[in-house]
Amino acid sequence: MDSLQQMYQQVILDHAKKPHGRMPGVPESVSAAPSYMEMNGTTVAASHQVNPTCGDEITLKLKTKDGKIEDVEWLGQGCSISQASASVMTDLIKGAQFADAHEAEQAFLALMNSRGKGLDDEATEELLGDAIAFTGTSQYPARIKCALLGWMALKDALNQATSAAS
Ligand code: ZN
Numbered sequence: 001m002d003s004l005q006q007m008y009q010q011v012i013l014d015h016a017k018k019p020h021g022r023m024p025g026v027p028e029s030v031s032a033a034p035s036y037m038e039m040n041g042t043t044v045a046a047s048h049q050v051n052p053t054c055g056d057e058i059t060l061k062l063k064t065k066d067g068k069i070e071d072v073e074w075l076g077q078g079c080s081i082s083q084a085s086a087s088v089m090t091d092l093i094k095g096a097q098f099a100d101a102h103e104a105e106q107a108f109l110a111l112m113n114s115r116g117k118g119l120d121d122e123a124t125e126e127l128l129g130d131a132i133a134f135t136g137t138s139q140y141p142a143r144i145k146c147a148l149l150g151w152m153a154l155k156d157a158l159n160q161a162t163s164a165a166s
Contacts (some may be wrong), residue, residue, distance in 0.1 A: 008133035011088075013076045015130070016080035021090035027059040027075040035160035041065055047156035051145045056082035060153035064161045067098050074153070079146050081137060086150030088130045098158060103127055105151050105158075111135060112144045 027048060033046040040151075046061045056078025063071040070091045076083055089108075093101040107127045111119055117140030119125050125132055137147045 005136060008136060011130050011133035012084045013081065015084035015087035019083045019087035019090075021072045021074055021087065021094070022083070023073050023075055025075045027057040030059060035157075035164040036047070037164055042070065043161045044158040045161040045164065047153040047160070049149050049153045049156070051078070051082065051149050053142065054079055054082065054146050056146055056149050058082070058086055058109070058149050058153050060086070060150065061156075062161060063119055064098070069093050069096050069098070069101055076150075080081045081134075081143050081146040082149045084145045085131070085134060086153075089154060090132070090149045092129050092131060093154065095149070098162065100114060100127075101154065101158060104131070105155055108134075108151050109148070112138045112148055114138050 029048045030046040035043060037043045043065065044061065044065045046059060048059045050057050058074055058076040060072070060074045072094050074086055074090070076086055092104050096104070099130055104127050107119070107124045108131055110124065111128065111131070111134065114135070116136060118135045134147050137143045
């Protein structure tokens with residue numbers, strides 16, 4: 001293992017040990033239309049995602065206002081990759097505009113499709129912050145779904161927040 005891979009490994013271990021944004025509790029399915037707008041204009045959007053091949057599960061909750069993600073909380077259980085990935089994602093999207101969060105989600109999806117090669121595009125890699133540590137994960141098709149779990153929840157919750165606000 002070279003030093004870059006070792007550093008990536010450490011990032012994943014750190015996040016898995018202490019996941020950012022994870023609340024105590026068991027992830028639950030959310031009702032069919034979980035998004036709602038509060039009196040003050042804040043939209044709360046939630047998404048529940050399961051990766052049955054590994055047993056990973058997440059319930060992600062976004063608080064958004066005026067096209068911006070104000071707060072991120074989630075309940076999760078599963079393998080270290082799934083929990084660490086959701087943690088890294090939380091750091092990236094907290095305080096982000098919808099467009100920037102969407103861009104990061106697209107970049108992470110591209111990274112997961114790179115078969116371990118990375119993105120070959122510095123500007124896009126910069127969007128990913130610590131999520132670049134999952135480059136190696138993209139070599140293993142069975143683990144890609146683990147890494148994508150939180151991001152799938154983000155995509156779903158963002159869609160809901162967008163339609164609830166319009
Ligand atoms: Zn997993």
